[in-house]
Amino acid sequence: MSSALDVERLRKEYTMHGLRRSDLASDPFVQFNAWFEEAIRTGGPHEPNAMSLATATPDGVPSVRVVLLKGFGPEGFLFFTNxxxxxxxxxxxxxRAALNFHWSWLERQVAIEGDVSKVSREKSEEYFRRRPLGSRYGALASQQSRPIEGRTELERRLAEVQARYGQDPPTPENWGGYRVRPYRFEFWQGRENRLHDRFLYLPALGGGGWQIQRLSP
Ligand SMILES: Cc1cc2nc3c(=O)[nH]c(=O)nc-3n(C[C@H](O)[C@H](O)[C@H](O)COP(=O)(O)O)c2cc1C
Structure with a gap:
């Protein structure tokens, strides 16, 4: 394939940080918190809470898109959607889902895999009410992922929702949160010559705690 862009020559050495076993928290949520804090502090115009979310059909056909992380803790990683x-x-x-954070400005990624459940309706409503009014209208107006005739149709639906609900639009029945409860975490730090540092956390056998393994880059 010919292209004016020399894609093959795009290449960057990762030299900012190293990651040693002794740097790691024994609890992956604590480790995530430390890296996430640093990503927020240094992220400038980036969205440090943007994460790729991979899902799959029951027969294993995958798809991936970006969503925003809205909270995390031992109960899981939270996002909202339709x-x-x-x-x-x-x-x-x-x-089940996989999440990926790429904090390119820190030469880091975190990959998470876990079981998914819906959050309570109450929790979704609580969060919905805290969203800007425009986003609340947007969630009501859009039948996410369905084909739509054109932008005009979307604007017509928006006007309808605004007229119908005024200043207090309700949480759509089909809108709310999901939690991804991790059973696998991987922390990746880019290093020189592609010899990156990778650490895998898996639940420790016999219950409670996590075991940590270094993976080849
Ligand atoms: C930076 C960014 C943040 C996004 N955040 C969300 C989000 O929090 N929730 C959501 O439903 N879609 C979000 N989207 C849109 C999704 O990527 C996607 O287009 C949409 O959810 C439909 O995906 P689906 O058809 O695979 O379900 C975001 C997109 C980007 C680029």
Whole structure:
């Protein structure tokens, strides 16, 4: 394939940091928190809470898109979306997902895999009410992932929602949060000559705690 862009020559050496076993917290949520804090502090115009979310159909056909992290803790990594969207349909049939954070300005990625569940309706409503009014209208106006005739149709739906609900639009029935409860974390730090540092956390055998392994780059 010919292209004016010399894609093959795009190449960067990763030299900013190293990651040693002794740097790691024994709890991956604590480790994530430390890296996330640093990503927020140094992220400038980037969105440090943007994460790729991979889902799959029950027979294993994958898809991936970016969503925003809205909270995390031992109960899971939280995001909000439309339950009837393509990802929502995947998760209804196959409630597992993978997340990926790429904090390029720190030469880091974190990859997470876990079981997915919906958050309570109450929690979704609580969060919905805290969203800017425009985003609330947007969630009501859009049948996410469905084909639409044109932009005009979307604007017509928006005007309808605004007229109908005024200043207090309700949480759509098909909108809410999901939690990804991790059973695998990987922390990746770019290093020179592609000899990166990678550490895998898996639940420790016999319950409680996590075991940590270094992986080849
Ligand atoms: C930076 C960024 C943040 C996004 N955040 C969300 C989000 O929090 N929730 C959401 O449903 N879609 C979000 N989107 C849109 C999704 O990437 C996607 O287009 C949409 O959810 C439909 O995906 P689906 O058809 O695979 O279900 C975001 C996109 C970008 C680029």
């Amino acid at each position: 339950y009837d969207s393509r990802k929502g349909r995947h998760l209804a049939a196959n409630p």
